[in-house]
Amino acid sequence: MSRTVVVVGGGYGGSAVAKALDAEADVVLIDPRDAFVNTAGSLRALTRPDWAGTMFFPYDQWLRRGSVVRERAVSVDPGGVTLASGRRIEADYLVLATGSSYAYPAKPASDSMDEVMDDLRRTHKELAGAERVLILGAGPVGLELAGEIKEVWPHKHVTVLDPAERLLAAFPEEMRRELHRQLDELDIHLRLGANLTTTPPTEPAQAETFTVTTTGGEEITADIWFRAHGVHVNSDYLADGRLTARTPRGQVPVTETLNVQGYEHVYAIGDITDVPEAKMAGYAMQHAEVVARNILAQMRGERPEATYQPLPYPMILLPLGPRGGVGQLPSPEGPVVVPAETVSAYKGADLFTGRFSEQFGAA
Secondary structure (H helix, E strand, O other): OEEEEEEEEOOOHHHHHHHHHHHHEEEEEEOOOOEEEEEEHHHHHHOOOHHHHHHHHHHHHHHOOOOEEOOOEEEOOOEEEEEOOEEEOOOOOOEEOOOOOOOOOOOOOOOOOOHHHHHHHHHHHHHHHEEEEEEEOHHHHHHHHHHHHHOOOOOOEEEEEEEOOOOOOOOOHHHHHHHHHHHHHEEEEEEEOOEEOOOOOOOOOOOOEEEEEEEEOOOEEEEEEOOOOOOEEEHHHHOOOOOOOOOOOOEEEEEEOOOOOOOOOOOOOOEEEOOOOOOOOOHHHHHHHHHHHHHHHHHOOOOOOOOOOOOOOOOEEEEEOOOOOEEEEEEOOOEEEHHHHOOOOOOOOOOOOOHHHHOOOOO
């Protein structure tokens, strides 16, 4: 019976698939990191480095039967994966789950837990000594970072700048009004509909006083700045076309069973897919459930019938510190705007630490 499942990428979706199949298949998880990283906690880890250790769940502690290969994939074809070292790993089933990259500190820059912790401690020290903070990008990451900074240092002057005219334009006015109210209460200064005439002269996440000018002529002086925009889909290893063509955004076309189009034994999940929805950890983990069910069915000689249908509306849980925030969640009647208490209970209080401790705790 064909049992070798090679999972490329050990983030939210890839780790969930590997865990779900570990008892039934010969799982090989390929990732250059030494642990699953709950990156939802990265911004709090920056402001509270004593909390940062809760983000990491070493692969070798929760995979009972499967193996972990700490390398990068450089090519994938229908039969398996070629690694940067030249090593070849054959596969009966393939799962592409390499996710996306984002600017530090929202996603760590290193593959080593120890190095990530060192980076966070170093940046924390830089941030702690800076009185004026500039965040470029007023999407969920930028706003969440602002909220975490204000939770630890209420006195800091935090400015968030974005060329968009409205916050979270895809969401209801009710939710956006509440978001503005909480940002005002936290004394977070929004500059919407504005851009900078030049990039800050200093490196991001390094303390050094500078002054920049917006396209509207306003001067902003800050002691440190962070980039909170720009997503890159991690699919460069598919550039040779040996498996599939990518979309202009670097994503992979998939079917409703989350198969890579043209293959019954190759799947893709998470940010790398062309599923028309926001790229969020929760969705990647739902993808993982579908794929695990289908691979298990195939290993039993059955037809894979689990499918994934994206919601017709967006969801979000946007904490502003452990107690604040806004959100929209699904319900039988459709999308529902939820209060800060719900955002805190579902995400903000522990940023999913409890959930992942249960799922990926030591075997």
